[in-house]
Amino acid sequence: MNKYVTYIFLGVMFLTSCISSELVENWKNPDINTFEVNKVLVVGMTSDTEGRKIFEKKLVNTLKKNGVIGERSLDFFEKSFTSSPKTEEDLKVIEGELIKAGFDAILLSKVLAVEDKMTVVQAYRNFDKNFKSFRDDYYESQDIYHNDDYYEVFEVYHAETSLYCICPDKERELIWKGSIDITDPENIRKAVGDYVKVLIWALKGQKLLIIDQELTHEDFDI
Numbered sequence: 001m002n003k004y005v006t007y008i009f010l011g012v013m014f015l016t017s018c019i020s021s022e023l024v025e026n027w028k029n030p031d032i033n034t035f036e037v038n039k040v041l042v043v044g045m046t047s048d049t050e051g052r053k054i055f056e057k058k059l060v061n062t063l064k065k066n067g068v069i070g071e072r073s074l075d076f077f078e079k080s081f082t083s084s085p086k087t088e089e090d091l092k093v094i095e096g097e098l099i100k101a102g103f104d105a106i107l108l109s110k111v112l113a114v115e116d117k118m119t120v121v122q123a124y125r126n127f128d129k130n131f132k133s134f135r136d137d138y139y140e141s142q143d144i145y146h147n148d149d150y151y152e153v154f155e156v157y158h159a160e161t162s163l164y165c166i167c168p169d170k171e172r173e174l175i176w177k178g179s180i181d182i183t184d185p186e187n188i189r190k191a192v193g194d195y196v197k198v199l200i201w202a203l204k205g206q207k208l209l210i211i212d213q214e215l216t217h218e219d220f221d222i
Helices: 003-017 051-063 078-081 088-100 121-126 136-146 188-205
Strands: 021-026 040-043 069-072 104-122 152-164 171-183
Touching: 003 171, 021 088, 021 188, 040 051, 051 104, 051 188, 171 188
Parallel strands: 040 069, 040 104
Antiparallel strands: 021 171, 104 152, 152 171
């Protein structure tokens, strides 16, 4: 099977099986075809320290499995790094420190917004039913009046990950940016696992980070 056909086929399988995360949109620098890195810093921007630990560790481990050296920002920076705002000059100094340490890319992830959604559960369940009469329709649907669980409220987390080059021989630039929605995650580890899988899938599809490596069924295994 042609590798591009395989990619599309696996991509469809992946997207239809993904439960809590979905790639909404992504942008890639049109001047860049592929981007090969030696070492990438993984930064999870959140006030939830435990969530940050879980996310950065999961992403670093997944990158490692795909042949990319990654390091958590929690390991590189001092614990006091996020305790106070940083100026632009501070960040320039930090970029210099990253270059000296052998980094040439940063993966920065953050949650931009959280949105409440509501769905009519029973309506979806009965959508494919064709009733012969008003009586049948009303009889089957009257639970709407009495079932407190008829409406389900869930949250959608609008998150974004950006890949930046910090190569010393070129301008610092945005290589890729992807928006990923996390829908009503069961727990933090489940949400992180799904998010990372979507992220790696997207980066591979754009020939970023992982070079000359074909996608396998395992890459899409949720």
